[in-house]
Amino acid sequence: MTSSFKVVFPAKLGDDAKVNILISPSGTLDVQLLQQHFLPEDMEAILKIPTGPSGFADTMLWHYKGYERYSVKSGYWLRCKMVEESGTSNATSLTQWWNFLWKMNVPLKIIFFIWRACFDWIPTTANLARQKVSVSGRCPVCNDATDSTLHALWNCKNLKAIRAEWRPILGSNNNVVTGEKQRQRIWIPPSQGQYKTNCSTIIDRRKGWIGFGIIIRNMNGEVMASSAHSIIANFSFKVAQLLAIKKSIQFGLDCGLALCLLEISEFMVVNWLLDGNHKNSDSGMILEEIVDMINTGNRVAVISIFRSANMPAYVLAGEALKILEDVFWMEECPCYLDDLLKADMHV
Structure with a gap:
């Protein structure tokens, strides 16, 4: 895919072809169809685009900074990048300096x-x-x-x-x-009669898969439901984490469990949900879906924690990349998580 954001060789899918023919019934991109009609580098770029349900209105996105909408800062960043790329060998160190400056806490x-x-x-x-x-x-x-x-x-x-x-x-x-509240370093059970879900994701860039791990527990630390899920995609880490949140809420609904709390070890995406300033980014569609799910009766609070408080879900996400199929368990989980779950209750 060139800097004009157009594929190198346009696919011959017919004059009336629309994007939805590239989407499988499960809602994900049809990888086999992409392989048939696009070059590998074009396919890699296409697989970075998240899909979602129909009904979302078209909107303008600021693609140079995919995680945010246009701002003076991002416009300035683009201009500096263009100047640096046409300049001398000092461009790399200058870029590193500006990146360091804008990311200072x-x-x-x-x-x-x-x-x-x-x-x-x-x-x-x-x-x-x-x-x-x-x-x-x-x-x-x-x-x-x-x-x-x-x-x-x-x-x-x-x-x-x-x-x-x-x-x-x-x-x-x-x-x-x-700026950031003190995050949990250990797993804390939910209140009586409530359910908490922990979710995590791991990306295998070499093979092009993303694994998701979801575990729902009660006040006694007992597993009410768990899931290992994997997809073929080339999403950014932040988009993958947002998908993990969306899948966790939907999994709780499918299991008939009213979630009160969702924990994930990614502070930035939780901030995105709270501030609402990234709806015109490339993650905006997923953010809108999550907000809609939360506002339509699923009053689940989403918070960020340290990975040490999220290890069972993290390990399950890793296993999802090994089995490469969707698996779920009701009122149980894989035996290789037993020691981690017991450790959570005895910290």
């Missing part, structure tokens, strides 16, 4: 400040003087040097003394968790 205003400092857009007196503002251009703090961005943020001797006084305070705050 600090308030957005700090990231923007660093970004402006990198381009020398800080309103120091030297920069103001260059813009014809009536100032001397000298540092107003020490009056010993030109007030450049580097001097104002780092080299000024008076500011060095201030930074030295702040270091003990900053060091004492290094253990504070920002």
